[in-house]
Amino acid sequence: MRSTGGRSRSGGLDGMGGWCGLHGLGEAARDRSRPGRRKGVLLRAGSVWLPWSARPPDGIGERSRWSPLRVPTVVGTLPKVAVTSEGMPVVRGCGSSRQEAEVAERPLGFRALLGDEGWARLLMLGTHREFASGTYLMRQGEPGGYLVALVSGRVKVLGHTPDGDELLVSLRSAGDVVGEMATGEHSRRTVSVMAIDRCIAKVIETHRFHRFLEENRAVGRYADYLVLKLSQTIPSQMQLARFPAERRVARLLHELVTLAPPDKPDRFLIPLSQGELARALGLARSTVAEQIALLRSTGALSSGRRVVVADVRKLRRHAGL
Secondary structure, X not given: OOOOOOOOOOOEOHHHOOOOEOEOOOOOOOOOOOOOOOOOOOEOOEEOOOOOOOOOOOOOOEOOXXXXXXXXXXXXXXXXXXXXXXXXXXXXXXXXXXXXXHOOEEEOOHHHHHOHHHHHHHHOOOEEEEEOOXXXXXXXXXXXXXXXXXXXXXXXXXXXXXXXXEEEEEEEEOOOEEXXXXXXXXXXXXXXXXXXXXXXXXXXEHHHHHHHHHHOOOHHHHHHHHHHHHHHHHHHHHHHHHOOHHHHHHHHHHHHHHHOOOOOOOOOXXXXXXXXXXXXXXXXXXXXXXXXXXXXXXXXXXXXOOOEEOOHHHHHHHHOO
């Protein structure tokens, strides 16, 4: 497996806070290697490089001696899945109501790539933990050495700046793994992970996880999963830099609904306050309140004290999806 060692020709991506660079996202994958240089990583959605001076957050990739990200060349090995208009891989869901039918795109998690039997074997290696809504699964700066497999619930991956600002890096849900970046005993968490709902999880020591991958011939599937995470994270960070507030708010609401379990009774209830939405998107609370009012006026959200999605199709239209 080859690792990327090139610097992005397009420079750092502001929305990622200097974590990654981007080149050719959305283009057909092709070999951009040159004589005397290492081959760049090849993705179905394009080619991605990370700057040498940056380090990506937990849940995005592994470190290597050439750059902060180690991702193998996996063109031809990614599963054949549908993609959204943003180029994000999804699996199809189903539902009995019109609302359920509209929520038809769910990001592909590690469980889907590993298979139910493999996922069950992985969970047997971990220690059972439960996290209440609003509690941290891990904090930025803490020692690593373990990762967390999500059995149920949704979490938000947060980056914190030195001056105290908070940025939403990504959302994850049941079937995902978080915390895989800080693998060594002396490594530190590069992001925080907080429970959105009550979460059930398995805490797995890193050495046991990697032994599982080897013994179950799952190294390639895990590499595919890391690439899928990149293809999901980068577009979501791009919106922070170039999308208007209306689209950013609508997309976050849509993603929260998409990640909710299909059998969750209140899956269309947004579990974040307007203040939390504002902090996650880097917007003023008043701006988020204005966009919520707009979405209610068009019927995308229902009226009332809480934020509830009333029409997914209208919400997708506001989100530009």
